[in-house]
Amino acid sequence: MVSPIQTCVNVRVTADGAVSRRGFLRALAASAAVGGLRWGDCLSAFAAEMKTQGRSCILLWMAGGPSQFETFDPKPGADTQGPTKAIPTSVPGMQIAEHWTCTAKVMQELAVIRSMTSNEGNHGRATYLLHTSYPPSGGIVHPGFGSLVAKEIGPADFDLPQFVSISGRSIGPSYLGVRYAPFVVTDPTRPPDNLELPVARARLSRRLDLLKELESPQLQGGTAEFVKDHQSLYDQTTQMVLSPRTKAFALDQEAPRVRDWYGRSSFGQGCLMARRLIEAGVTFVEVLSSGWDTHGNELSALKKLIPPVDQGMAALLVDLKARGRLDKTLVIWMGEFGRMPQINLTAGRDHYPQAFNVALAGGGAKGAQVVGATDARGVEVIRRPVSVQDLFCTFCQVLGINPRREHMSNVGRPIKIVEHGEAVREIL
Amino acid sequence: MDAARRFLSISGIFALVLFATGVPVCDAAETAAAKPAESQVASRIDAAFQLALASKGTLPALVDDSAFLRRVSLDLTGKLPDRETVQRFEADLSPDKRTRRIDQLLQSEAYAVNWGRYWRDVLTYHTPASGNYLRWQLFDRWWVEQLRRNRPWDEIVTELVTATGVNDESAPVNYLTALYGNPVEIAATTSRVFLGVQIQCAQCHDAKTEPWKREQFHEFAAFFGRARLIQHKDVDSRGTPYAIEPRWDGQYRMTDKKDPKRLIEMQPRFLTGDSVALSAPDLERRQALARFMTRPENPWFARCYINRIWSALLGWGFYPGVADLGAGEPPRYANVLALLEKEWIASGFDIRWLFRTIALTQVYQGKLQAAPANDEVTPSVCPVRLREEQIFEALQKTLAFDENDKNIPAPAPNSAPAVQRHSGLRNMLCQNFMEDPSAPAQEVHGTIPQALLMMNSQLVHVSTSAKGKTVLAELLARKLSDEQIIVQLYERTLARKPTGEEKGICLRYLRRVNNRHEAFEDILWSLVNSTEFLIKK
Numbered sequence: 001m002v003s004p005i006q007t008c009v010n011v012r013v014t015a016d017g018a019v020s021r022r023g024f025l026r027a028l029a030a031s032a033a034v035g036g037l038r039w040g041d042c043l044s045a046f047a048a049e050m051k052t053q054g055r056s057c058i059l060l061w062m063a064g065g066p067s068q069f070e071t072f073d074p075k076p077g078a079d080t081q082g083p084t085k086a087i088p089t090s091v092p093g094m095q096i097a098e099h100w101t102c103t104a105k106v107m108q109e110l111a112v113i114r115s116m117t118s119n120e121g122n123h124g125r126a127t128y129l130l131h132t133s134y135p136p137s138g139g140i141v142h143p144g145f146g147s148l149v150a151k152e153i154g155p156a157d158f159d160l161p162q163f164v165s166i167s168g169r170s171i172g173p174s175y176l177g178v179r180y181a182p183f184v185v186t187d188p189t190r191p192p193d194n195l196e197l198p199v200a201r202a203r204l205s206r207r208l209d210l211l212k213e214l215e216s217p218q219l220q221g222g223t224a225e226f227v228k229d230h231q232s233l234y235d236q237t238t239q240m241v242l243s244p245r246t247k248a249f250a251l252d253q254e255a256p257r258v259r260d261w262y263g264r265s266s267f268g269q270g271c272l273m274a275r276r277l278i279e280a281g282v283t284f285v286e287v288l289s290s291g292w293d294t295h296g297n298e299l300s301a302l303k304k305l306i307p308p309v310d311q312g313m314a315a316l317l318v319d320l321k322a323r324g325r326l327d328k329t330l331v332i333w334m335g336e337f338g339r340m341p342q343i344n345l346t347a348g349r350d351h352y353p354q355a356f357n358v359a360l361a362g363g364g365a366k367g368a369q370v371v372g373a374t375d376a377r378g379v380e381v382i383r384r385p386v387s388v389q390d391l392f393c394t395f396c397q398v399l400g401i402n403p404r405r406e407h408m409s410n411v412g413r414p415i416k417i418v419e420h421g422e423a424v425r426e427i428l
Numbered sequence: 429m430d431a432a433r434r435f436l437s438i439s440g441i442f443a444l445v446l447f448a449t450g451v452p453v454c455d456a457a458e459t460a461a462a463k464p465a466e467s468q469v470a471s472r473i474d475a476a477f478q479l480a481l482a483s484k485g486t487l488p489a490l491v492d493d494s495a496f497l498r499r500v501s502l503d504l505t506g507k508l509p510d511r512e513t514v515q516r517f518e519a520d521l522s523p524d525k526r527t528r529r530i531d532q533l534l535q536s537e538a539y540a541v542n543w544g545r546y547w548r549d550v551l552t553y554h555t556p557a558s559g560n561y562l563r564w565q566l567f568d569r570w571w572v573e574q575l576r577r578n579r580p581w582d583e584i585v586t587e588l589v590t591a592t593g594v595n596d597e598s599a600p601v602n603y604l605t606a607l608y609g610n611p612v613e614i615a616a617t618t619s620r621v622f623l624g625v626q627i628q629c630a631q632c633h634d635a636k637t638e639p640w641k642r643e644q645f646h647e648f649a650a651f652f653g654r655a656r657l658i659q660h661k662d663v664d665s666r667g668t669p670y671a672i673e674p675r676w677d678g679q680y681r682m683t684d685k686k687d688p689k690r691l692i693e694m695q696p697r698f699l700t701g702d703s704v705a706l707s708a709p710d711l712e713r714r715q716a717l718a719r720f721m722t723r724p725e726n727p728w729f730a731r732c733y734i735n736r737i738w739s740a741l742l743g744w745g746f747y748p749g750v751a752d753l754g755a756g757e758p759p760r761y762a763n764v765l766a767l768l769e770k771e772w773i774a775s776g777f778d779i780r781w782l783f784r785t786i787a788l789t790q791v792y793q794g795k796l797q798a799a800p801a802n803d804e805v806t807p808s809v810c811p812v813r814l815r816e817e818q819i820f821e822a823l824q825k826t827l828a829f830d831e832n833d834k835n836i837p838a839p840a841p842n843s844a845p846a847v848q849r850h851s852g853l854r855n856m857l858c859q860n861f862m863e864d865p866s867a868p869a870q871e872v873h874g875t876i877p878q879a880l881l882m883m884n885s886q887l888v889h890v891s892t893s894a895k896g897k898t899v900l901a902e903l904l905a906r907k908l909s910d911e912q913i914i915v916q917l918y919e920r921t922l923a924r925k926p927t928g929e930e931k932g933i934c935l936r937y938l939r940r941v942n943n944r945h946e947a948f949e950d951i952l953w954s955l956v957n958s959t960e961f962l963i964k965k
Contacts, residue, residue, distance in 0.1 A: 141870075181876075193881070194880035204883075214930055214955075221796070230874060234879055237883065
């Protein structure tokens with residue numbers, strides 16, 4: 001029988017290709033020695049590496065910043081709450097906002113962090129922060145978490161993109177390279193455009209050989225980097241076009257009743273596509289729901305926003321569980337920040353990064369619980385503040401990724417996956 | 429004509445007297461007459477680079493004529509030069525042909541369209557606004573008109589910042605309605621795009637890496653605090669219009685951090701400390717802001733514009749961010765930037781002047797360097813990817829298809845609620861290739877959907893065919909030799925002749941495939957799928 005450590009080392013080698021078994025051990029020991037990791041962390045890193053195989057992550061991204069009051073941290077009776085009521089859930093004593101009726105029934109799977117706090121209140125900056133764990137800062141461009149997860153735990157030889165972003169562009173791979181760029185599906189209700197070959201396979205491969213030959217002199221000189229990127233992109237695209245797995249994008253292979261169950265909305269169908277992609281071996285899928293920037297007439301906006309997300313997310317969790325995938329799939333529900341306790345003059349809420357909420361399920365994360373709390377009016381975090389870095393350390397731990405692992409950046413210095421913070425123990 | 433001569437011819441004796449007596453030329457006499465001569469400033473830029481390089485190297489040697497022509501045509505007009513233009517240019521032996529070409533391009537309609545689109549996209553790329561808030565076509569036409577008339581940059585920015593009226597009539601007000609008239613968003617965008625100051629991080633907290641305090645952001649936003657968004661009636665079924673109108677009372681207020689219930693009235697105050705009174709009405713506030721922004725003493729205004737245009741043309745900037753001048757770190761080649769800044773301000777923020785000056789430098793006309801791997805940038809051009817409409821038009825020019833051909837399927841546009849920008853085939857390509865024009869060149873990468881479109885789409889498949897009414901069919905019918913067709917295909921797609929090596933590869937390919945039509949289809953397909961087709965170098 002192969003020992004756990006052996007397995008872990010093998011995984012490392014296949015995933016990376018370059019790191020020798022001894023190198024990996026030495027790297028771990030060295031980082032322990034300089035205090036970057038305690039020995040216990042090293043052991044858990046080993047354990048994590050072992051669990052990494054077959055893991056995946058689905059991020060349900062609420063673009064615009066969802067209100068915590070109208071999602072998972074209602075404050076019944078407070079002057080800040082507005083007319084939205086709280087409803088009970090499948091977990092005794094745990095309440096969420098009304099209209100999340102499907103999600104309320106699967107609350108036993110979900111851990112809600114009500115004490116998220118950050119200080120980025122601008123969409124662009126906060127979206128970057130909640131996708132990279134770093135605030136935007138001049139010269140360095142950080143890779144998105146989807147690209148990082150794809151690089152860290154994605155299988156080395158895989159013929160579909162390891163990171164798919166549905167209904168939105170997500171954040172790019174930066175210095176990890178185009179191989180880990182999100183493949184964007186603009187509309188989940190139809191298969192991606194131009195997947196079908198207009199010529200025979202042999203003809204395509206002949207063309208690609210000609211293209212490579214014509215470009216080979218340009219692998220030296222001023223445009224070399226562009227040519228290399230372009231060739232890598234075409235290799236990846238060709239692999240995808242020729243892959244039988246592309247049928248994962250074809251939702252018409254699902255029974256109509258399954259499609260109805262997820263909801264015929266763009267978001268619902270996106271969740272269904274995410275499940276199919278994960279089953280086909282894709283490592284990271286982001287599904288976007290937009291419009292959560294509810295500065296005005298919040299209630300009427302939420303009436304349209306919540307039902308598709310509620311239905312899609314609940315169906316996704318139940319379906320993943322029924323198919324035995326939930327244990328290996330981390331599902332994250334979040335947006336870039338929360339919304340103001342004070343309701344503004346146009347019956348909306350403005351941006352509020354000081355206190356917001358996030359929900360997690362699957363991948364071994366412990367559900368049926370609430371972490372942290374805000375005060376009775378939802379103004380301030382009063383228990384167990386969780387920073388964005390803490391949150392990303394938690395994601396890493398669940399997925400079996402060492403958050404302090406470094407990648408060489410575009411400015412010539414190594415950057416950690418997550419610089420600071422500690423995983424939220426309650427969730428693990 | 430150099431500056432001194434033009435000055436004499438227009439201002440005549442009066443200026444002569446001033447010169448003779450050594451009195452500094454006064455502003456009134458100088459306006460419109462004595463812009464600094466572009467060619468002289470260009471030489472001084474080259475000299476300043478040479479000085480900065482010292483013994484570490486020399487300026488790059490000039491690129492050949494076809495490479496220069498493709499570069500400058502794409503930069504100024506966004507269009508590939510056609511083969512006749514390239515041939516004429518190569519045959520022209522006059523020493524000032526590059527200068528003349530730059531002038532011709534700058535006077536062309538394509539220049540106004542190219543840079544009008546650029547600015548339209550800079551200001552509308554991020555907005556989630558629907559077509560009612562952003563009259564995109566109107567805004568587009570307005571921008572092209574500003575470029576065509578060569579309106580000075582300070583006037584353009586002033587008009588945007590002070591715009592009022594209904595957005596389906598007043599084009600510039602769309603800048604404000606597309607941001608929902610929200611002072612916070614408008615202040616953040618205005619500061620980022622026109623000043624390169626990332627003050628929006630201070631919206632919630634004192635910036636950690638920058639010198640800005642939270643209240644400074646809100647003082648900036650207060651300039652827009654009495655401009656409000658008003659919904660109008662849709663009387664002609666063009667969609668509900670929105671207007672920016674003055675509010676006569678009320679103040680922009682900032683939440684007190686210690687006591688979120690308390691709101692503090694903010695006095696409009698610019699980053700340099702200039703302010704207007706709390707009692708100032710809307711237009712007075714915004715006009716004051718425009719004055720503070722565009723006065724030559726404001727260190728950010730000229731620098732930000734120059735850095736952006738330089739980055740677009742050279743592929744690297746004095747500052748790493750296109751819209752971020754950082755927090756006081758010295759720029760690269762600070763002496764060059766200072767020189768350009770001084771002279772561009774002296775030109776009266778003349779947009780064509782800056783393009784002409786940059787394009788005349790040896791650094792711009794010189795050979796390529798690889799994309800910068802770190803902060804060490806040598807003074808020469810780095811390659812950059814073309815923008816979406818440039819790629820579309822290059823493809824259209826190369827393959828000569830009809831943009832409105834209904835026989836070629838263009839997948840339905842994304843259903844996301846956004847402004848309908850283009851239609852048909854242009855829309856199909858632009859949606860796939862769309863990029864934020866403010867993104868630094870190193871951050872822009874190709875994507876699989878883009879590669880799929882170029883590899884597999886019906887558009888490319890049908891228009892690279894040897895059958896039907898296509899470019900290739902027409903060439904094949906003309907009884908040209910294989911080599912002649914190869915040369916023509918290179919000229920059409922890449923605006924240059926093939927190298928000997930490339931010609932050899934293509935000829936060998938023709939022999940190997942042994943089906944002339946198919947082999948030429950494959951060659952044309954390879955050229956439009958090449959890296960070079962998508963970049964400016």
